[in-house]
Amino acid sequence: MSDKKLVKIDRTDRRILEELQHHGELTNQQLSERVGLSPSPCSRRVRALEDAGIILRRVTVLDHKQLGLSLTAIILIGMDRHTPERFGAFESRVATYPEVQECYLITGQDADYMLKVVVPDMDHYHAFLLNKITRIQGVSGVHSSFVLRRVIDSTALPLGYL
Amino acid sequence: MSDKKLVKIDRTDRRILEELQHHGELTNQQLSERVGLSPSPCSRRVRALEDAGIILRRVTVLDHKQLGLSLTAIILIGMDRHTPERFGAFESRVATYPEVQECYLITGQDADYMLKVVVPDMDHYHAFLLNKITRIQGVSGVHSSFVLRRVIDSTALPLGYL
DNA sequence: CAGGCGGCGCAATGTGCTTGCTTTTTTGCA
DNA sequence: TGCAAAAAAGCAAGCACATTGCGCCGCCTG
Numbered sequence: 001m002s003d004k005k006l007v008k009i010d011r012t013d014r015r016i017l018e019e020l021q022h023h024g025e026l027t028n029q030q031l032s033e034r035v036g037l038s039p040s041p042c043s044r045r046v047r048a049l050e051d052a053g054i055i056l057r058r059v060t061v062l063d064h065k066q067l068g069l070s071l072t073a074i075i076l077i078g079m080d081r082h083t084p085e086r087f088g089a090f091e092s093r094v095a096t097y098p099e100v101q102e103c104y105l106i107t108g109q110d111a112d113y114m115l116k117v118v119v120p121d122m123d124h125y126h127a128f129l130l131n132k133i134t135r136i137q138g139v140s141g142v143h144s145s146f147v148l149r150r151v152i153d154s155t156a157l158p159l160g161y162l
Numbered sequence: 163m164s165d166k167k168l169v170k171i172d173r174t175d176r177r178i179l180e181e182l183q184h185h186g187e188l189t190n191q192q193l194s195e196r197v198g199l200s201p202s203p204c205s206r207r208v209r210a211l212e213d214a215g216i217i218l219r220r221v222t223v224l225d226h227k228q229l230g231l232s233l234t235a236i237i238l239i240g241m242d243r244h245t246p247e248r249f250g251a252f253e254s255r256v257a258t259y260p261e262v263q264e265c266y267l268i269t270g271q272d273a274d275y276m277l278k279v280v281v282p283d284m285d286h287y288h289a290f291l292l293n294k295i296t297r298i299q300g301v302s303g304v305h306s307s308f309v310l311r312r313v314i315d316s317t318a319l320p321l322g323y324l
Numbered sequence: 325c326a327g328g329c330g331g332c333g334c335a336a337t338g339t340g341c342t343t344g345c346t347t348t349t350t351t352g353c354a
Numbered sequence: 355t356g357c358a359a360a361a362a363a364g365c366a367a368g369c370a371c372a373t374t375g376c377g378c379c380g381c382c383t384g
Contacts, residue, residue, distance in 0.1 A: 009229075017224060024186055024220035028341065041363050043341070061218045062179060062319050067171075069319055074268055074276055083169050091313045098320035103313040107237055114236055114307065135292035137170050145276065150254045151265040155317060157224050157231055159259035161282050190372060204373065283346050325384105332379080341370075348363070354356090 078141035240303035
């Protein structure tokens with residue numbers, strides 16, 4: 001592995017992570033006063049968390065509605081044969097589709113993969129299914145649901161267990 | 163609505179959004195040279211995108227494995243009665259559970275809600291189901307799947323349609 | 325073809341980040 | 355319980371970066 005150094009996460013680190021999870025736009029000194037620290041040790045802690053790989057990356061979340069991407073679909077996909085070749089081929093193909101936000105190999109007899117897909121509208125979704133999903137070797141069953149309302153849409157992890 | 167100003171998104175804005183979606187840690191001048199601009203107009207464009215609400219927020223993504231959160235579950239939930247009161251009660255309860263990363267009201271006869279939940283292990287998942295999900299009035303059917311592998315786990319939108 | 329508008333680049337200013345050093349607090353052991 | 359060592363916090367200076375005003379250029383319009 002490439003994780004250089006490991007950090008024991010105390011109460012202060014937990015507060016830092018809690019803030020950064022939701023507010024990645026905070027400056028270091030804004031963050032430092034929220035967690036009750038002066039800027040320098042706060043900055044050092046954040047860098048330690050990055051070096052340890054606990055902070056994976058910073059991202060910017062965009063408004064799909066304003067970008068004309070109104071349709072979000074949840075797709076459950078079953079495979080005909082459960083071989084590593086089938087799975088490998090499926091995953092490497094799916095990884096090239098920008099419409100796919102999430103793709104998980106999951107347990108259960110009904111489905112092998114769960115996908116979250118974002119497209120402009122139904123026409124594009126139809127085209128996506130026909131041209132990209134059903135074309136992949138081994139895809140046997142496809143079940144689509146569509147998002148009516150986003151009650152919660154977050155990337156935050158529950159830090160209460162630490 | 164409170165969206166102050168609207169921005170027509172040209173090729174440069176698209177490149178900015180594409181970079182920021184994946185690399186929210188970029189400094190403005192790093193971003194500016196990636197999109198082929200000088201720092202000042204780049205900064206102005208980013209702020210315009212923020213003011214327009216196209217850039218919703220910046221977040222920090224953490225490594226769930228290193229934080230001892232090894233289990234991710236996909237839960238499909240059905241409601242006994244499809245009334246606004248039932249839905250409202252369910253949603254306001256679910257919104258208070260930090261383990262729930264995503265909660266969508268979805269189409270389909272099999273389920274009404276799809277949840278993505280993060281917990282340390284199976285014991286905690288069991289407790290979560292018993293103490294938090296099945297306690298909610300109106301929950302009739304619960305189907306759990308568990309994530310075996312994260313093939314794609316992103317927040318990036320497909321900007322190729324613009 | 326002339327006028328106006330909008331976006332880009334440059335330079336200066338101000339803000340925030342970073343690094344070395346000192347002080348304080350915590351931890352471990354007698 | 356007290357002392358010593360180590361780790362973390364705070365301070366100040368140097369530096370990098372973001373921001374703002376201004377002049378210039380290209381484009382669109384009348």
